[in-house]
Amino acid sequence: MSQAKVTDAQLMADRSKFLKNGDTVGITCVPFSGGQPKGGVDDGPIEMIRFGILDQIQGMGYQIELSEGMDKYRTMQPASDPPIGNMKNPRYVGMAARRVAEQVQSHCKQGRLAVTLGGDHSIAMGTLAGSSSVYGSDMCVVWVDAHADINTPSSTDSGNLHGCPLSFVLGLCDKDEVPANSPFEWIKPCIRKNRLVYIGLRDVDAAEKVILRKHGIRAFSMHDVDKHGIGRVVEMALDHVNPDRSRPIHMSFDVDALDPSVAPATGTPVRGGLTFREGHYICEAVAETGCLVALDLVEVNPLLGDPESLRQTVAVGCSLVRSSLGESLL
Numbered sequence: 484m485s486q487a488k489v490t491d492a493q494l495m496a497d498r499s500k501f502l503k504n505g506d507t508v509g510i511t512c513v514p515f516s517g518g519q520p521k522g523g524v525d526d527g528p529i530e531m532i533r534f535g536i537l538d539q540i541q542g543m544g545y546q547i548e549l550s551e552g553m554d555k556y557r558t559m560q561p562a563s564d565p566p567i568g569n570m571k572n573p574r575y576v577g578m579a580a581r582r583v584a585e586q587v588q589s590h591c592k593q594g595r596l597a598v599t600l601g602g603d604h605s606i607a608m609g610t611l612a613g614s615s616s617v618y619g620s621d622m623c624v625v626w627v628d629a630h631a632d633i634n635t636p637s638s639t640d641s642g643n644l645h646g647c648p649l650s651f652v653l654g655l656c657d658k659d660e661v662p663a664n665s666p667f668e669w670i671k672p673c674i675r676k677n678r679l680v681y682i683g684l685r686d687v688d689a690a691e692k693v694i695l696r697k698h699g700i701r702a703f704s705m706h707d708v709d710k711h712g713i714g715r716v717v718e719m720a721l722d723h724v725n726p727d728r729s730r731p732i733h734m735s736f737d738v739d740a741l742d743p744s745v746a747p748a749t750g751t752p753v754r755g756g757l758t759f760r761e762g763h764y765i766c767e768a769v770a771e772t773g774c775l776v777a778l779d780l781v782e783v784n785p786l787l788g789d790p791e792s793l794r795q796t797v798a799v800g801c802s803l804v805r806s807s808l809g810e811s812l813l
């Protein structure tokens with residue numbers, strides 16, 4: 484009795500509405516921590532690789548294309564990088580994100596599913612610039628996070644750019660916040676406000692709430708998850724940005740969306756987050772649409788906490804990636 488071997492990769496490639504090489508995953512590792520003050524988040528990608536993420540993805544039947552030169556993200560830090568206004572490490576963040584954009588763009592151009600392993604969330608300026616340069620402004624963004632990461636250069640209290648990536652790609656910054664010689668000048672508004680949706684929010688700055696309200700950006704907080712259940716929340720979120728499931732999706736998953744009991748090793752943990760299953764459900768439901776073209780998995784910080792916290796967080800990061808690649812589809 485012989486049966487043709489049907490892999491997860493084949494099922495996902497058949498299901499994919501946009502990827503011409505849907506059985507190939509283009510992986511970009513970004514060992515970068517310049518968007519926030521805590522060292523260690525730059526070791527996120529290498530710890531996920533040590534844990535076996537590449538073998539796991541290959542084991543699902545995918546081909547892997549790995550972006551070159553991940554060490555360059557560490558060596559490209561400028562010798563001098565004084566704050567611009569409130570923004571910390573602005574040149575480093577701007578340069579790193581620009582390189583991320585090129586690497587993600589190249590995977591997307593080749594029709595591969597672009598998976599980016601961070602690194603702190605400031606790198607999403609790059610991932611979104613890269614994917615949207617190929618898929619255009621019809622692409623929608625599912626942002627899974629405890630935080631809104633939509634501060635502008637002038638609204639940010641902390642000055643940490645991992646709290647700001649969305650304001651750049653949405654074009655919410657004033658001209659004087661991104662002047663002609665700014666490290667962020669290369670970022671063009673590329674994501675539409677009505678194509679962005681959040682899931683998991685529970686720690687949003689006052690200034691960010693003003694921004695969300697002003698621009699009518701749809702957000703499903705943990706309150707909504709409690710009220711409606713994760714199944715309904717994901718359905719409502721997708722209905723908002725992608726009612727016919729006919730648009731490409733870029734999902735940006737900050738591991739701190741999960742409850743700290745599930746993902747403790749992260750820089751800005753917030754109590755009351757998604758359970759293990761709720762986090763995975765989101766990934767599975769997005770995989771099921773056949774619309775996923777790019778995925779970020781960020782903010783795993785192996786230096787925070789004891790060895791067991793580290794193992795647990797790295798393991799859950801890898802398993803969220805696998806679920807997004809269709810591991811649990813039958």
Ligand SMILES: NC(=[NH2+])NCCC[C@H](N)C(=O)O
Binds near residue numbers: 630687
């Ligand atoms: N990607 C993150 N973990 N972001 C946390 C941001 C926290 C806070 N809103 C800030 O702007 O500083």
Ligand SMILES: [Mn+2]
Binds near residue numbers: 628751782
């Ligand atoms: Mn976060």
Ligand SMILES: [Mn+2]
Binds near residue numbers: 604630
């Ligand atoms: Mn984030």
